[in-house]
Amino acid sequence: MKDFAYLYSPEEATYRFSETHPFNPIRLELTVSLLESMHQLDDIPCIAPRHATDEELALVHDQDYIAAVKAAGTGVLSPLKAQMYGLGTEDTPLFQDMHSGASLLVGGTIEACDLVLSGKYKRTFHIGGGLHHGFRGRASGFCVYNDTAVAMAAMIEKYHCKILYVDTDAHHGDGVQWAFYNRNDVMTLSLHETGRYLFPGTGMVTERGSEEGYGFSWNVPLDAFTEDDSFLLAYETALFEACELFQPDLIITQNGADAHVLDPLTHLSLTMKSYEKIPQIAVAAAEK
Template identity: 85%
Template structure:
């Protein structure tokens, strides 16, 4: 068994709505060129993804929806009909070859999971995956197909496995949650900004699953302006409890980078400190509970130059057993991309301070911990409950 491979094709950049749309595939090129400049790509395998078949897509998506996407991508679907499927909207505008581009992203995530569960690789990273908002019969939130849900359904069908899906995107992983809400073979864990202020408006602690899936849907909705220490305290606590209870065969992580303080679409206040530690903690959990089997995906992230390349490079570092990248960014990368953006960062860490001190910090951190307690209380042993008393993660500041 080999340790690691990443999946990528330049064709994935064809999943592009418009030049002005916040979901810009330049994020992929920026990240991979940064990793290339560090020398990190020289000794690892790159697998070119394939397109998902209609049969695979239909594990999650309705046949009429798949057909509508095909027609829309060839200019053969009326605007009114497209709107019925969530297509041609402000979030998900029409573009040429929509189906072919979206199916490639799905195929990449299927292959990333297949490589791990077949025993060929212990860890994989599909940087173009993680489109977690797509529903059975409609597009939503920049997502045409739900690559993660399709891949999980395909893996369960083939390997009869248990999958823990962990989503740290600032937006609730609603499409994945609802796809498996009634099932006991998938546990979804989403840590995100509260839906009181942010799309899609779901992901409350009370969304715990139904029928056979009761107890296997976990959500941690963070208060706006949550900072690193509070987020990481909740993340580590909840992730390891989820692993203990669910006992997964595979962990899939969605690594949206839009909870960063610089992201233009969200209201959380994470820095690169979190994006160093999130994937390291996930790999630690995989090593302890799944014999190291983990698949990482990309996801959201709309500060293309300053945030996403650094955050996803740290995912790569964790999956390849490296310490987080520190120090200055490669000069050749800086020079290449400064021609396009004056906001290119020069160091792996963020400037300190990145933002003014948040006056509600104590209130926010205590509220977040109460959310963690509400989530875990019905599912953990009484012996563990006494350890859930609130302790400020900033006490040593």
């Protein structure tokens, strides 16, 4: 088993809403450039993502929604129908070849997970992944398809495994949580700014799962202006307890960086101290 690989292709920049939209794919190019300049990617294999198939997308998303996304990307979806599917909004506007750009991000996350569970790599990093607001039949919060939820469903179908999903984005990982809310083969752990102040307004401690999934949905809503030490204590405590309880076969981390103190859309106060520690703590949990 090799240690590490990352998934990236400049083609992932085709998932672009507009020139002025805050979810700008230049962040992917800048991330790769920064890591290369720090020699952190020396001798690390780079694997190009593939497009997810319609069958894979349908593990989570409704067939009529997939068809609507395809139509939207070719300009033939009416504004009224687009609104029904959460498309054409201020957050998630339409763009050319939307299905192609979105399915590439999904395929990259599927491949990243499969490379680990197949035993080829110990850890993988999909730079373009983490679209955690996508719902079964609706786009939301910059997210057309939910790449992580689809990848998790695909891995469970293929490997019959247990997956722990850990989300440290400032926004609650609502799409992933609700996709598996009544299942006991997935555990979701989200640390995020409280929904009292921030989209999507969910992620309360009372959201604990339902039916067979009761107790497998964990939320740690953080007050505005939470700083590094408080965040890291909550993160490490919750993550290690979740691992001990659930004993996952795979850990997936969603590493949104918008809890940083300089992010213009959120109100948390993390610094680079947290962003250095978050992956180190996750690796320590996985190793244990």
